[in-house]
Amino acid sequence: MTGLQTNHQPVSAFTAAETAAMDTALEAALQGPRGANPLVGAVVVGPDGSQLATGYHRGAGTAHAEADAIAVAVSAGVDLHGSTMVVTLEPCNHVGRTGPCAQAIIDAGIANVVYAVDDPHDPAAGGAATLRAAGVSVRSGLAAERALELNRRWFQAVDAKRPFVTLHIAQTMDSRIAAEDGTSQWISSPESLADNHGIRSRIDAILVGTQTVLVDNPRLTARDANGDATGKQPLRAVMGLRDVPEDAAVRGDDGKVLHLPTRDPHEALAMLFTAGTRHVMVEGGSKILSAFLGEGLVDELIVYLAPTLLGSGTPALNGLGIGTLAEAQRWEWDAASGGAVQFLGRDLRLHLLPEAAAVPQDPRATAQPTSRQSASTQSTSTDSLPARTAAGTAMGGY
Ligand code: AOF
Ligand code: ZN
Secondary structure, three states, rough: OOOOOOEEEOHEEEEHHHHHHHHHHHHHHOOOOOOOOOOOEEEEOOOOOOEEEEEEEOOOOOHHHHHHHHHHHHHOOOOOOOOEEEEEOOOOOOOOOOOOOHHHHHHOOEEEEEEOOOOOOOOOOOOOHHHHHOOOEEOOOHHHHHHHHOHHHHHHHHHHHHEEEEEEEOOOOOOEOOOOOOOOOOOOHHHHHHHHHHHHHOOOOEEEEHHHHHHHHOOOOEEOOOOOOOOOHHHHHHHOOOOOOOOOOHHHOOOEEEOOOOOHHHHHHHHHHHOOOEEEEEEEOOOHHHHHHHHOOOOEEEEEEOOOOOEEEOOOOOOOOOOOOHHHEEEOOOOOOOOEEEOOEEEEEEEEEOOOOOOOOOHEEEEEEHHHHHHHHHHHHHHHHHHHHHHHEEEEEE
């Protein structure tokens, strides 16, 4: 953590062109996928206030938003000297999977940087100081509340030092993930399966329960339309107290498999984080899905809804510890990464994120954003919905 930020500027410190560019940057950021990295958008503004180039981040391992915007400008032959980089997150300062954005901005001759919120991620933080040391004028705090909201759950995961959690359910219209006899291949359309395998190829780990391994014997690899393994494979994690059979398909032959001997989703996430996982997709079955949802640990929910009815069989969820409607978990549609609702062949793909807890708004927060702290305190409370113990009672053996 970088701690509290003290250098936010009054709203008047930003020009109309910078404010408009931040709107564009926030919009552009939504095109990226959720996961280990935040959604980030960037716009380069010319000295005359015109928007010269827009970029956004396409997920872990790809160019950062600032580098993307600079590349767009360079390929269009635009001179960036004296321009302003408007970006939704503090430019990074580290050589991670891509180079440091602060240095790329300095090298491009950009004179000013306006960003919304600090980067809370230790290895990446400190870009503002590097930029200032190089003589770049840096201002922050523009649209801070919206930028925090954009990556509300990512900030939460970073603060908690746990992986970002995507939960995936492939179900019928009546919320079944398998028929009475256990058959479950394939409820989803080929397009939904392809979409799921695309996600598998960009996450760090995929998680199922021992029950799923024993019943379905899945491979959990990322495969293309021909069934061939794609280049990057996620770690295959199996949680639960029962052993993973020696001949289970999930073991594969590349050693990228991990047994997490626990039924507690918090413990499972801690183990995965220690193993280097920053984005995990939880695939099932019902007990695992319910446990993660019950604990408020799901940052992104993807439901593949097939136009199919079973009327009986395995329900997607087996209890969230909710006894009355007032305790219902509320979700909101997520416009990021392909939108909230999409047709995938004959299926519907629903994309949601947990609704932020309704907390009284501090009027000062909207008038003049002062720090990340106020908003992160607010977002932390979103996890308070289901009580830990309540979900625990819903869990049997995985
Ligand atoms: C930026 N611009 O567009 C993003 C940033 O593994 P890497 O190299 O992609 O680094 C990931 C970290 O960089 C991520 O956790 C966050 O702190 C920052 N993300 N920073 O300047 C961007 N996506
Ligand atoms: Zn960067």
